[in-house]
Amino acid sequence: MPFFTSSGARAALPHILCYHKVERRLELGVTRLSPRRFARQMERFARHGWRSLTLDQLVAVARGERRAGERELAITFDDAYRGLRDHAFPVLESLGFTATCFVITEFAGRLNRWDVAYGGRRFAHLAWRDIRRWEARGITFASHTATHRRLTWLDAGEVRRELAASRADMRAALGAEPRAVSYPFGAAGARERVLAAEEGYDAGFALAGRWSGDRMAITRLPVYPWALPRPGVGALASLERLGAVAANRCAVGTSLWKAWRERPERGPAIGIEALAGD
DSSP: OOSSOOSSSOOOOOEEEEEOEEOSSOOSSSOEEOHHHHHHHHHHHHHTTOEEOOHHHHHHHHTTSSOOOTTEEEEEEESOBTHHHHHTHHHHHHHTOOOEEEEOGGGTTBBOTTSOOGGGOOOBBOOHHHHHHHHTTTOEEEEOOSSOOOGGGSOHHHHHHHHHHHHHHHHHHHSSOOSEEEOGGGOOOHHHHHHHHHTTOSEEEOOSSOOOSOTTSBOOEEOOTTOOSSTTOSTTHHHHHHHHHHHHHHTHHHHHHHHHHTSGGGOOSOOOOOBOOO
């Protein structure tokens, strides 16, 4: 039973894409897309007359306050990697597209030491100065919690701290609290959705799955290297979604690794770390 639905009939969501890394450097994981492939996908959408939605417009659809057009889509990025500054945001700007980027606030400007480094490679996250610069140019930034812990594995107090600390960080850095949160690993049950709403979030974003009509659990299509030329669109979209669900299930490995690092005898998971720099 959805908790936060619109009063009218359930609206149909537009296509909502979720990207992670747009990077030249190779890695062993599945969340990286090459800059060339990303640019080609965006160019195809633009060539076929698609228009991107802002976060406010997308939330209005989820609340039943507006209808999504036939060729409207939303472009989102989880983790706020620095490569977006160089390889993704300029492409969007050149095509007249906008996007929403979800920030792991305690890792802004740092390396992704919260994640498993498959192959030993680390990637830097956007610094606050980059976030402010691109916010002024039309990119919306929202919360991906404070440290990217799997919320469904935490007690309620820890979940609240992840959600509240992220809002406080963004208020301090950007002058305003984020309207929405993207749940790490797309993991959120009824408890997490309620807690997010109680902490002041107006919308919550999950990953692959069927949307129930709950604005605190808006589903998206993760875009992986095997994605279609126009992700989520066309005759093979159902197979693409199935592959995305399977890949997202594999992310439990990162959660297990984080849980092992954070066990009490090891002390805090996050120490004083060198800034990634520019």
